[in-house]
Amino acid sequence: MALIVKKFGGSSVATAEKIQAVAKRVLQDTQPGDKVVVVVSAMGDTTDNLLSLAKEITAEPYIYQREIDMLLATGEQVTIALLAMAFHSLGRPAISLTGPQAGVVTNHVHTKGKIVDVTPRRVLEELDQGKIVVVAGFQGLNGLGDVTTLGRGGSDTSAVALAGALKADSCEIFTDVDGVYSADPRVVKSARRMQEITYNEMLELARLGAVVMQPRAVEMGKHFGVPIHVRSTFTQQTGTIIREVYTVEEKEFIIRGVTHDSNVAKIAVLGVPNRPGIAYSIFSALADANIDVDMIVQSIRNLETNVIDMVFTVALPDLAQTKIIVEQAARQLAAAGVLVDEAVAKVSVVGAGMFGSPGIAATMFGALSEAEVNIEVISTSEISISCLIKENQVTAAVNAIHAKFFPQ
Amino acid sequence: MALIVKKFGGSSVATAEKIQAVAKRVLQDTQPGDKVVVVVSAMGDTTDNLLSLAKEITAEPYIYQREIDMLLATGEQVTIALLAMAFHSLGRPAISLTGPQAGVVTNHVHTKGKIVDVTPRRVLEELDQGKIVVVAGFQGLNGLGDVTTLGRGGSDTSAVALAGALKADSCEIFTDVDGVYSADPRVVKSARRMQEITYNEMLELARLGAVVMQPRAVEMGKHFGVPIHVRSTFTQQTGTIIREVYTVEEKEFIIRGVTHDSNVAKIAVLGVPNRPGIAYSIFSALADANIDVDMIVQSIRNLETNVIDMVFTVALPDLAQTKIIVEQAARQLAAAGVLVDEAVAKVSVVGAGMFGSPGIAATMFGALSEAEVNIEVISTSEISISCLIKENQVTAAVNAIHAKFFPQ
Known part of the structure; x- marks a missing residue:
């Protein structure tokens, strides 16, 4: 007898037929006596339709x-009612609970609320009565008694937080991919599904461009120590389990994933007289505008005149605002000019074991060199190395790196 | 400075454009400093669409x-969010509250919940902060913490109950007619809009076929002593105020309304040997089946053999079941036969002042006689007189009666 939390996203519950399929799938997968909580999102395009109305x-x-939030919270409420009816009509007692009813408590931030507590008294009572409990993901209740929504990927976060509060044996996230891959399978044909991956690796993969799970949900899993099983809605196959440390031996792979992210732009502030406070004057203005700056390189252009170039990257949607801020700063700094390049991409390798494994960086750079890919900027963290390259070389670069770390 | 509750039904908020129109209308109609609560239903066909999905x-x-109830409650929740946005965008602070948030407490009956209490603490707090409070009608919270819906006309009931609990100065029900008429204006061209009508008269009119207001909402108004102003969404005109006693002199009209109801059927059990317990044996079987019997007449067919006829009416949708039950009873009673007539209608006059005004019945029967309308059954209550007639004579009958009581 196990307590299992299962989460199905909007595309898995997009129609009445798909909702019935989810109910059947859940009943197939569970043993008699299992306690089951199913967390769901709004049906398909519901959220978009509600926003159009607004x-x-x-x-x-x-x-x-x-x-x-008042408007959008209706989306999941429709799904939970319908899914509870689907379970009932298959002969299994079930009950729907909104996020507030399930005890999901958030801070006061609307549209991007953060879960601050989960008090699942009602969920436990209904489970004890033998019911499948169908919970609205993506939503909670703040201290004023108002419904809040959790922002992008919120239903994953709801599921993991509930699993944590319920001390669930597992939390299964059903999605349209069947696990976490060593690289994007659309780019690297030989990409392999990982059996396990750590929370930290998953967070780093997400930060560096892999979009399997929202970071907030992974952080929640790490916080509660809940293993998260990412698996396919369409097959019975085991997917990837995200947990604190590996339990199986996949140790031959120090690198757990190769990612790429084309959603970046490079900004170069050229020919800046090198005085103290230059970096501060540029980056504090960007921070004030809430723009995250990623890879930063400062290089000396001319030792004699002590003039430098400052190069960094931002996310593509922030580029327009970044340009305005940086051009103003460049004028004040008497810089020679500002260059912007959108045709760049970041390729990265991630692995919790790379610290203390010298040669990872050399292997990566070697792979890029063999593929004749020029590296524009390099940055590293404790568990990752990233290189900025030309956008049109992404496929070649990712395949070359992957082939080195995951030989056939 | 007044506290006003205004209710708009589903057709008044069927589109985004209509919701904006409602917001403008509310702002036009209110004085600075007024405290305003707006109760709304689900948009147009939303409820039907949700039920189709189910x-x-x-x-x-x-x-x-x-x-x-979980499913349908989303309908009003969408409307309140959109209407609150509409007020905001017109520059007026507003906040949406679900029925549960507004403190509407119901019994545990789902889909036809009854309001047992209203604790509008949150509504008052938001009003005190100068906000227009937009409340979801048709819904409340039961003792388990589950949302319930109130059944047909539920939003009217929500509005009146809230007005009562808030001690509102008035409760305005906006609808597609501009008040309560002395007869159905589609049938009687000279029907006049009444300035005032009592709760009891309105309840009797509703019982006898006038469909302006749901009886539950009127009862709620009577219970709380809240005057209910029934008026048009489309004009600024004053409508009809439903209250305990008249405040203006419309006293010349002892009769306040002439109604008709074609949704009835006549059943005659013929040639029943007259023994004690005959009425009981028929009507207890119907009561067990939850069928309301309306006009009842027992008449002696043959004094010598002591054989009687028993005639009564039921609502048309109950006829099929009634027939089965009555035919079985008739066999047991050795009756001569059962006759059913669907081509009948009931015309009635209603007026709280008719008790103690002899001659009302005579005037009504005289009018029918002049119009050559045959009366099949007569029944009376303290404030009404009803006659069963042929269905195809309804228009003639109602006009003839109306002309006597409301002379031009």
Whole structure:
């Protein structure tokens, strides 16, 4: 007898037929006596449709964040009612609970609420009565008694937090991929599904471009020590388990994943007279505008005149605002000019074991060199190495690196 | 400075454009400093669409009443969020509250919950902060913490109950008619809009076929002593105020309304040997089947053989079941036969002042006689007189009666 939390996303519950399929799948997968909590998102395009309706009322509905949450929270509420009916009609007692009813407590931030507590008294009571408990993901209740939503990937976070609070034996995230891969299978044909991966590796993979799981959900899993099983909605196959440390031997792979991210832009501030405070004057202005700066390199252009170049990357959607801020700073610094390059991409390798394994960086750079890929910027963390390259060389670069670390 | 509750039904909020119109209308109608609560229903066909979705899941979703309420409650929640945004975008602070948040407490009956208490603490707090409070009608919270819905006309009931609990100065029900008329204006061209009508008269009118307001909402108004102003969404005109006693002099009209109801059927059990317990044996079987019997007449057919006829009416939708039950009873009673007539209608006059005003019945019967309308059955209550007639004579009958009591 196990307590299992299962989460199905919006595309898995997009139609009445798919909701029935989810109910059947859950019943197939569970043993008699299992206690089952199913967390679901809004059906398919529901959220987009609700937002369109709001835009008919006012051009910028997102200003009214509390009301946006009131509106969007209806999406999951529809799914839970329908899925509970589907279980009932298959002969299995079930009950739907909204996020607030399930005891998901958030801070006061609307549209991007953070879960601060989970008090699943009602969930436990209903489980004890033998019911399957169907919970609305993506939503919680704040201290004022208002519904909040958790922002992107919120349903994953709901599921993991509930699993933690319920001390669940496992938390299964059903998705359209069947696990976490050593690289994007659309780019690297020989990419392999990992049996296990650590929370920290998963967080780093997500930060560096892998979009399997939202980082907030992984952090929640790490916080509660809940193993997260990422698996496919469409097959019975075991997927990838995200946990604190490996339990099986896949140790031959120090590198656990090769990622790429084309959603970046490079900014170069050229010919800046090298005085103290230059980096501060540029990056504090960007920080004030809430823009995350990623890879930073400062290089000396001319030793005699002591003039430097400053190169860094930002996410592509932040580029327009970044350009305005940086060009203003460049004028004040009497820089020679500002160059912007959108045709760049970041390739990275991630592995918790790389610290203390010298040669990882050399292997990566060697692979890129053999593939004739020029490296523009390099940055490293404790468990990753990233290189900025030309965007049109991403496929070649990722395949070359993957072939070195995951030989056939 | 007044505290006003205004209720708009589903057709008044069917589109984003109509929701904006409601917001504008509310702002036009209120004075600075007024405290305003707006109660709304689900948009247009939302409820039907949600039920269709449920029917795709299971043929008989209404079995799962708790889940039906979970599902349907989303309808009003969408409207309140959008209407609150509409107020905001017109520059007026507003906040949406679900029925549960507004303190509407119901019994444990799902899909037809009854309001047992209203604790509008949150509503008052938000009003005190100068906000327009937009409340989801049709829904409340039961003692388990589950959302319930109130059944047909539930939003009217929500509005009146909230107005009562808030000690509101008035409760305005906006609808597609501009008040309560002395007869159905589609049938009687000279029907006049009443300035005032009592709760009891309104309840009797509703019972006898006038469909302006749901009886539950009127009872709620009577219970709390809240005057209910029934008025048009489309005009600024004053409508009809439903209250305990008249405040203006419309006293010349002892009769306040002439109603008709074609949704009835006549059943005659013929030639029954007159023994004690005959009425009981027929009507207790119907009561067991939850069928309301309306007009009842027992008449002696043959004094010598002591054989009687028993005639009564039921609502048309109950006829099929009634027939089965009555035919079985008739066999047991050795009756001569059972006759059913669906082509009948009931015309009635209603007026709280008719008791103690002899001649009302005579005037009504005289009018029918002049119009050559035959009366099949007569029944009376303290504030009404009803006659069963042929269905195809309804228009003539109602006009003839109306002309006598409301002369031009």
